[in-house]
Amino acid sequence: MSIVNDIRTAFSRRDNALNQLLLINVLVFAALIVLRAILYVSGASGIYNVVMRQFAMPSDLPSLLRHPWTILTYAFTHEGFLHIIFNLLNLYWFGMLIREYLGNRKLVSIYILGALVGAVFFLLSFNLLPVFQARLGVPIVGASAAVTAIIVAAATLLPDYTFNLIFVGPVKIKYIAAVVVLVSIAGINGGNPGGELAHIGGALLGFVFIRQLQAGRDLGRPVQAVGDFVANLVSGRPRMSVTHRSRPAEAPAAKKGGLARPEQEEIDLILDKISRSGYESLSKDEKQKLFKASQK
CATH class of the missing domain: 1.20.1540.10 (Rhomboid-like)
Structure with missing residues (x-):
């Protein structure tokens, strides 16, 4: 059906x-x-x-x-x-x-x-x-x-x-x-x-x-x-673990938890701006950053 x-x-x-x-x-x-x-x-x-x-x-x-x-x-x-x-x-x-x-x-x-x-x-x-x-x-x-x-x-x-x-x-x-x-x-x-x-x-x-x-x-x-864990059990896919022998220099990681990418402080500022002025007040770049942060 x-x-x-x-x-x-x-x-x-x-x-x-x-x-x-x-x-x-x-x-x-x-x-x-x-x-x-x-x-x-x-x-x-x-x-x-x-x-x-x-x-x-x-x-x-x-x-x-x-x-x-x-x-x-x-x-x-x-x-x-x-x-x-x-x-x-x-x-x-x-x-x-x-x-x-x-x-x-x-x-x-x-x-x-x-x-x-x-x-x-x-x-x-x-x-x-x-x-x-x-x-x-x-x-x-x-x-x-x-x-x-x-x-x-x-x-x-x-x-x-x-x-x-x-x-x-x-x-x-x-x-x-x-x-x-x-x-x-x-x-x-x-x-x-x-x-x-x-x-x-x-x-x-x-x-x-x-x-x-x-x-x-x-x-x-x-x-x-x-x-x-439940999704992996249902799908039968084992967890994959990836290790690297060396890592290139990279920017400091965002704080664990919460909104992790882009930087936490930047997302907080965007959310504060939404609280003050609404979503329509965001620039195109700010909207893209907020969207990226939600894709987790």
Whole structure:
């Protein structure tokens, strides 16, 4: 089928991280819908809850210890069309900015780390704060923590970048991110406190990730290392090691981590200029340097 070929092609490309994240969420959502319908018509609806326990992350630690993989799978699992549509639209809009300015690897790193930090906020709050003890055991699903991390990361990197919103007009993304965080804080005492706490954890990760990146430290290196390891296993390609007997003199290396080429200080200046005056204020040479820095 052409759909299967399209999916295979999307996952075979190494420069397609945003579409791959979107596709994973959609495929899991579609598979669960089909499974739920099949189980319903076959009179075995109860099995669906058993399946969901393999994806949703529980808030009580004993259950989590039995299903440790859910600390990540929950961030690719949705129930309800509005839930997934809202998350994927935001992932697409803000993910495009992260991919354009920082590259695919940074986008995936922010998504994964946002999901993990959101999970930690959710777990700590439900297990340590008495106000949530009555709800202990309630699971969490959805990419909201990861998507919130990407929203805040984009707003931290490009605070004055403007989106044209329907019925509103041009709005700087720093204000969009601020509204997202405030809504999450306001929702803690509502019907979905776990989800809102996870959002706040993701938002914090997005902010810290960009600040550390601008300081020359890439918090996503462990995620990228694991991704490379898994990719090598799947492709069957061994890691190659190259040694040189002698090396010619070369310019001092950029600081490890963060944005490594061109020089870190030069990239920081370009990002500061974007924050002050917008992407359109960059010269052609500056745009090329920023593009080269994102190709990692």
